[in-house]
Amino acid sequence: MEIQELLYRQGFGTRRVCAGLVQQGYVSVEGVTLTDAAAEVDAREGLPFMVRGEAWAYHAKAYLMLHKPAGIECSQRPSAWPSVYTLLPAPLRQRPAKGGTDGVQAIGRLDQDTTGLLLLSDDGAFIHRMSSPKRHVPKVYEVQGVHDFTPDQMRRLCDGVVLDDDPRPVRAAAAERVDERHLRLTLTEGKYHQVKRMVAAVGNRVAGLHRSRIGGLALPADLAPGQWRWLDEGALALLRPA
Numbered sequence: 001m002e003i004q005e006l007l008y009r010q011g012f013g014t015r016r017v018c019a020g021l022v023q024q025g026y027v028s029v030e031g032v033t034l035t036d037a038a039a040e041v042d043a044r045e046g047l048p049f050m051v052r053g054e055a056w057a058y059h060a061k062a063y064l065m066l067h068k069p070a071g072i073e074c075s076q077r078p079s080a081w082p083s084v085y086t087l088l089p090a091p092l093r094q095r096p097a098k099g100g101t102d103g104v105q106a107i108g109r110l111d112q113d114t115t116g117l118l119l120l121s122d123d124g125a126f127i128h129r130m131s132s133p134k135r136h137v138p139k140v141y142e143v144q145g146v147h148d149f150t151p152d153q154m155r156r157l158c159d160g161v162v163l164d165d166d167p168r169p170v171r172a173a174a175a176e177r178v179d180e181r182h183l184r185l186t187l188t189e190g191k192y193h194q195v196k197r198m199v200a201a202v203g204n205r206v207a208g209l210h211r212s213r214i215g216g217l218a219l220p221a222d223l224a225p226g227q228w229r230w231l232d233e234g235a236l237a238l239l240r241p242a
């Protein structure tokens with residue numbers, strides 16, 4: 001692949017801008033500075049390159065996890081809070097749209113005040129697989145209640161509660177009381193405000209919500225709020241059905 005095309009696909013700007021970056025000597029591949037924008041490079045997964053002194057690696061498709069902090073919206077066009085996309089570096093925000101996606105996008109949404117594990121990708125098939133209601137990918141939420149969680153509330157969350165937009169009951173796949181006001185809830189659907197509405201339906205209220213796991217992938221303890229990282233093969237394997 002020509003280096004200008006590689007940079008374009010990785011989100012470094014228009015093809016013209018990418019050609020300019022190379023011609024001005026801002027780009028090196030595996031330690032070698034290139035000045036010919038049409039120079040062929042081996043676009044293999046993980047190929048190291050630098051742009052303006054910053055290290056990158058080539059990824060044909062982007063698979064990312066992010067520790068969403070509170071006070072951030074998952075929307076591309078947020079209404080009241082900064083967008084989660086502002087937490088990504090410009091090349092990840094600017095990767096060109098392809099294969100039916102609008103570039104890198106969040107897979108499902110967390111509320112503005114919810115923290116925790118969020119996946120992002122520009123692979124339409126992966127986004128569909130991870131968000132399809134048919135696949136029932138389990139998601140684990142750490143729920144802080146305003147009141148103590150009672151045995152009756154726990155039972156009703158697992159037996160199923162009816163929410164206002166659907167007569168069919170929704171049930172938690174698992175509910176574990178970590179302590180009086182801390183519930184670990186596993187859901188396999190993704191309805192709007194589902195945890196908050198389920199908890200309200202059994203007579204409690206959510207004081208704090210954090211997503212700690214999606215499928216087999218737990219939010220890494222060393223990924224601070226606001227930080228993101230690439231999903232490596234090991235992490236992606238944890239997201240595939242067993």
Ligand code: URA
Binds near residue numbers: 109110114195
């Ligand atoms: N359920 C909610 O109520 N809010 C979230 O952010 C996620 C799940």
